[in-house]
Amino acid sequence: MNAFGIASYGIAALSFLVLTLLLVTAWRGRQQGGHLIVASAVTAVWAGILAAQSYAGHVPVLVIYLAEAFRGGAWLLTLVAVAGIAAPKFLANAARGLCVLLLGAAVVLPLLEHFGIAIVNPTLLLSRAGLALSLLALILLEQIYRNSSQLARRSLKYFIIGVGTLFAYDLFLYSQTELLRAVSIDAWTSRGILNAFAMPLIAIAARRNPEWSLDVFVSRQIVFYTTTVLVIGSYLSVMALGGLYVREIGGDWGNVGQIVFFAGAVVVLASLVTSAPLRRHTRVFISKHFYRNKYDYRIEWLRFIGTLSSTEEEDVGCTAVRAMAQIFGSPGGFLFLRDETGKKFLPYAAWPMTIDSLGLPASVSADEDLPQFLATKQWIIDTDEFRRAPDFYGNIEMPGWLLDKQQLRIVSPMLQLDRLVGFVVLYDPPPPFELTYEDRDLLKTLGRHVATHIAQQDADRRLSESRQFEAYNRLTAFMMHDLKNSVAQLKLIVANAPRHKHKPEFIDDALETIANAADRMTKLIEQLRGSTSADRHVPADLRELAQKAVSRCSSRAPKPQLQEGPPVMVMANAERLSVVIEHIIRNAQDATSEGGAVSVSVGWQGREARLLVEDTGVGMEADFIRNRLFRPFDSTKGAKGMGIGAYQVREYIRLLGGDVEVQSSPGQGTRFAVSLPLAQGQDATAASNAVNS
Incomplete structure (x- = not known):
C-alpha cells in the first residue's frame, strides 16, 4: 500500500468530482461545456482507479490502460470541440482516430495474447499510448492559443495552463518510461497531486467562459507551428531512443555517452529551430502541399493596409514600397511615378535606402519599351524569367540599369483604371522564392491600390494648392486696383504735359520715363487678368532676351556674363520670357x-533651344530640388519671398512646350537648364550653321 499515492490520487479524484458538479450546475447546453463535463468526470473516475491501485498494490495493467485511454481521449475530444474550426480537419480526425485506436487495442491485444500472440509489453503499450495522447493534446492546445484573438486569450490562458500541465507532465512521465523500460514510482504517485493543482485553473477558465463560445479563427500559421511541435516531439523521441542505445552499448562510459549525446542533440535542435532559411523552406513546403492559396490574404491585407495608413513615414511613396515589399519578404525597392507632363517617369521614393544612393537614371521616358509594355500588357515582369526567356515578354528592350543588377527581381505596374501612373521595382526576396500566378495577381491588386492611394494624396495636395492660389488671386485683385489708379495718374500727366513744356529737355525725359512705366503697368494688369493678348506667342530671339535680362541684373554682384553665340529663335511672349530669364539669373546671384561667378549661355541641341544659367554658389540638396524647389508657396527666403517664382518659371516654360532641369550639389554650385522648341525656320538655320562651322 502506497499512502502517498492514495492521498495524491484521492485528492485528484475529489477535486475533479467537485469540478464536475460545478460544471453540471452551470451548464447551458453548449457542446464545449458538455465535453468539459465528460472529461472532468472521466478524470475523477481515472483518479479513483489509480488511488485504488495505490491502496491494493496491484491492479491489472489492462484496467489502468483503459483508464488512461478514456481519460486522455475525453480531454482530446474536449480540445477538438474547444478549437472548433481552428483545428485543421486532418488534426481533428487524428485525435478521434487515436481514441478509437487506443480503445480498439484494449480489446484486440488481450485476445491476441489469449491465443499466445504477444505483440508488445503491456508497460510499453501504456507508455506509448500516453506519449501519443499527450503529444497530440499539446499540439491542440498550441493551436487553440495561437489562433485565438487577444480578447479570447485572456479567458483561455488558465484553461491552456491547466490542461497543458496535465499532458506536459504525462509527456515527461512516459518519456522516462520509454527510456527506463519501467514506470518511475515516484513520478507516477506525484501525478495525482499535480492533476489536483491543475483543477482550479480549469475551473477559473470555465467560469470565464460559461458558454464556451470562443472567438477563434483559422490561420495557416497554425499548421506551421503545429508541424514544428510535432517534428520537435518526434526528434526528441528518436533522440531518447538513441540515448538509450548509447547507454546500453557504452559499458562503463554509457552514462557519460548518454549525457554527451543528449547535449549534442539539444544543440542541433536549437540550431535548427532558430534557422531562418529552414523556417522559410518549411513555410513554402506547407503552402505548396497543404494549402490551395499561397497567402493568408486576411492577414496579409490587414498588414498591408496597416502599413500603408501608418504615420511612421511622412513620404507616402516610401510607405507604399515598404507595404508591398514586406508581403513578399523583399529587402527593399523603389518607385517611379509619371510626371505632370506625362512624358517620363521620375524616381519618386525608395525603401529602406534613399533614391540618391541607388544610382538610378534621372528619368525613364514614357516612350521606352519598359513603360510601354507595362501600360499595354499590364504584366508583372520577373527579371530572372526575362533573362532566361526574353521572347516571353516580346523581346522588349529592358533598361541596362535594371538588368545589370541581379538583385532587382520584380517590376510591377501601378495602374489607375487602365492608365499607367508608375511602377514599383522590388529586390529579390530571400530564397526559396518563385513568382507564381498568385504572386502576380496579388501584385496587380496591390499596385492598383497604391496608385489610388498616391493619387488621393496628390489630389489632396492640389486642393491645398488651389486654395492657396485662391488667396493669391484675391491679393492680385487688390494689386490691379492700385495699379489702375497709378496708370490713370500717369496717363493724366502725359496728357497734360504738352501744356507745361517750360523745360523741354527735363520734361521730355520725364514724359518718356512715365510713358514707359505706364506701358509696363498696363502689361502687368493684362497678365494679372489673364488677357490672351498678353500671352500671344511670336518669334523671339532667346539670346536677345537673355542679353536684356543680363543687362538688368548687371547692377549687382556677381555680374552675370553672357557667352557669345548666334541668334536662337523661339515662340514666346518676349516680355514674359525675359522676366522668366531675369528671375533665374537673380536667383543665381542670390x-x-x-x-563668385554667374554664367549665361544660349544655344540649341537638336530641335530644342537651350538656355543655361550656371553659378558657383552654395548649391542645393537633391531632396530639396525634388520635393521643394518647384512647390508653390514654399519659400526659403522667409518674409522676403512668396515661394512662387520658381513655380511660375517652370509652368510658363512648360506652357511653351519646354521643360526645366536643375543639377546642383551643396557647395558645388547650380546648373539651371531651360529647353524650348525652336521656332519654325530656325531648324534649317541651325543645321546650316552647324554644317558651316
Whole structure:
C-alpha cells in the first residue's frame, strides 16, 4: 500500500468530482461545456482507479490502460470541440482516430495474447499510448492559443495552463518510461497531486467562459507551428531512443555517452529551430502541399493596409514600397511615378535606402519599351524569367540599369483604371522564392491600390494648392486696383504735359520715363487678368532676351556674363520670357557670393533651344530640388519671398512646350537648364550653321 499515492490520487479524484458538479450546475447546453463535463468526470473516475491501485498494490495493467485511454481521449475530444474550426480537419480526425485506436487495442491485444500472440509489453503499450495522447493534446492546445484573438486569450490562458500541465507532465512521465523500460514510482504517485493543482485553473477558465463560445479563427500559421511541435516531439523521441542505445552499448562510459549525446542533440535542435532559411523552406513546403492559396490574404491585407495608413513615414511613396515589399519578404525597392507632363517617369521614393544612393537614371521616358509594355500588357515582369526567356515578354528592350543588377527581381505596374501612373521595382526576396500566378495577381491588386492611394494624396495636395492660389488671386485683385489708379495718374500727366513744356529737355525725359512705366503697368494688369493678348506667342530671339535680362541684373554682384553665340529663335511672349530669364539669373546671384561667378549661355541641341544659367554658389540638396524647389508657396527666403517664382518659371516654360532641369550639389554650385522648341525656320538655320562651322 502506497499512502502517498492514495492521498495524491484521492485528492485528484475529489477535486475533479467537485469540478464536475460545478460544471453540471452551470451548464447551458453548449457542446464545449458538455465535453468539459465528460472529461472532468472521466478524470475523477481515472483518479479513483489509480488511488485504488495505490491502496491494493496491484491492479491489472489492462484496467489502468483503459483508464488512461478514456481519460486522455475525453480531454482530446474536449480540445477538438474547444478549437472548433481552428483545428485543421486532418488534426481533428487524428485525435478521434487515436481514441478509437487506443480503445480498439484494449480489446484486440488481450485476445491476441489469449491465443499466445504477444505483440508488445503491456508497460510499453501504456507508455506509448500516453506519449501519443499527450503529444497530440499539446499540439491542440498550441493551436487553440495561437489562433485565438487577444480578447479570447485572456479567458483561455488558465484553461491552456491547466490542461497543458496535465499532458506536459504525462509527456515527461512516459518519456522516462520509454527510456527506463519501467514506470518511475515516484513520478507516477506525484501525478495525482499535480492533476489536483491543475483543477482550479480549469475551473477559473470555465467560469470565464460559461458558454464556451470562443472567438477563434483559422490561420495557416497554425499548421506551421503545429508541424514544428510535432517534428520537435518526434526528434526528441528518436533522440531518447538513441540515448538509450548509447547507454546500453557504452559499458562503463554509457552514462557519460548518454549525457554527451543528449547535449549534442539539444544543440542541433536549437540550431535548427532558430534557422531562418529552414523556417522559410518549411513555410513554402506547407503552402505548396497543404494549402490551395499561397497567402493568408486576411492577414496579409490587414498588414498591408496597416502599413500603408501608418504615420511612421511622412513620404507616402516610401510607405507604399515598404507595404508591398514586406508581403513578399523583399529587402527593399523603389518607385517611379509619371510626371505632370506625362512624358517620363521620375524616381519618386525608395525603401529602406534613399533614391540618391541607388544610382538610378534621372528619368525613364514614357516612350521606352519598359513603360510601354507595362501600360499595354499590364504584366508583372520577373527579371530572372526575362533573362532566361526574353521572347516571353516580346523581346522588349529592358533598361541596362535594371538588368545589370541581379538583385532587382520584380517590376510591377501601378495602374489607375487602365492608365499607367508608375511602377514599383522590388529586390529579390530571400530564397526559396518563385513568382507564381498568385504572386502576380496579388501584385496587380496591390499596385492598383497604391496608385489610388498616391493619387488621393496628390489630389489632396492640389486642393491645398488651389486654395492657396485662391488667396493669391484675391491679393492680385487688390494689386490691379492700385495699379489702375497709378496708370490713370500717369496717363493724366502725359496728357497734360504738352501744356507745361517750360523745360523741354527735363520734361521730355520725364514724359518718356512715365510713358514707359505706364506701358509696363498696363502689361502687368493684362497678365494679372489673364488677357490672351498678353500671352500671344511670336518669334523671339532667346539670346536677345537673355542679353536684356543680363543687362538688368548687371547692377549687382556677381555680374552675370553672357557667352557669345548666334541668334536662337523661339515662340514666346518676349516680355514674359525675359522676366522668366531675369528671375533665374537673380536667383543665381542670390545664391552666389560677390566673388563668385554667374554664367549665361544660349544655344540649341537638336530641335530644342537651350538656355543655361550656371553659378558657383552654395548649391542645393537633391531632396530639396525634388520635393521643394518647384512647390508653390514654399519659400526659403522667409518674409522676403512668396515661394512662387520658381513655380511660375517652370509652368510658363512648360506652357511653351519646354521643360526645366536643375543639377546642383551643396557647395558645388547650380546648373539651371531651360529647353524650348525652336521656332519654325530656325531648324534649317541651325543645321546650316552647324554644317558651316
